[in-house]
Amino acid sequence: MASLDLTLAWSNEQEVQEITPAFIEKVEELLRLAGELEGIAAGEVALTFVDDETIQELNKQYRDLDKPTDVLSFAMSEFGEDELQINYEDDGADTEGLDDEELVSESFIEPLGDIIISVPRAIAQAEEYGHSVERELGFLFVHGFLHLIGYDHQSEEEEKVMFAKQEDILLKAGLTR
Known part of the structure; x- marks a missing residue:
């Protein structure tokens, strides 16, 4: 199998729960496992941990739902006709003879999208379901990742497939109930 070049960019914008280096390693493992399962060999996922107020604002702005939610995903592959195109500037690298696809792969990691997780929602759901906060945060990350690559759960059949994955x-990854 070809080597994976999946990367995680993350930020913490909440103060309810410490996000430890060990937990970020676990999220990176989840990303690798999900990428292997789904045949996604390269790309970057931006993950942000937020509070309920922030996720409620985003939920209202992007989904017209004025309430907090546990996770939001914004896939970069869902470009509309009004979206901006990315232009790559010349950085002085020797690119003579490379086609457009090679130019992109030489200088750019394809963003898969953004995942935003409400830590207070994750804590409440972990308590409700009787498992660890780390397992719930991991679940929400994987759920968000699968949305980024096209999975949904609008029907019972889609939900079965997505939740089994x-x-x-x-x-x-050892994050059991």
Whole structure:
């Protein structure tokens, strides 16, 4: 199998729960496992941990729902006709003879999208479901990642497929209930 070049860019914009280096390593493992399962060999996922107020603002702005939610995903592959195109500037690298695809791969990691997780929602759901906060945060990350790459759960069948994949990834990473 080709090597994976999936990267995680993350930020913490909440003060409810410490986000430890060990937990970020676990999220990176989840990303690797999900990428392997789904055949996603390269890309970057931006993950942000927020509070309920922030996720409620985003939920209202982007989904017209004025309430907090547990996770939001914004896939970069869902470009509308009004979206801006990315232009790559010349950085002085020797690019003579490379086609457009090679130019992009030489200088750019494809963003898969953004995942925003409400830590207070994750804590409440972990208590409700009787498992660790780390497992719930991991679940929400994997759930968000699968949305980024096109999965949804609008129908019962779609939900079964998506949730089975989530559980498989979490099990492989040792994040059990």
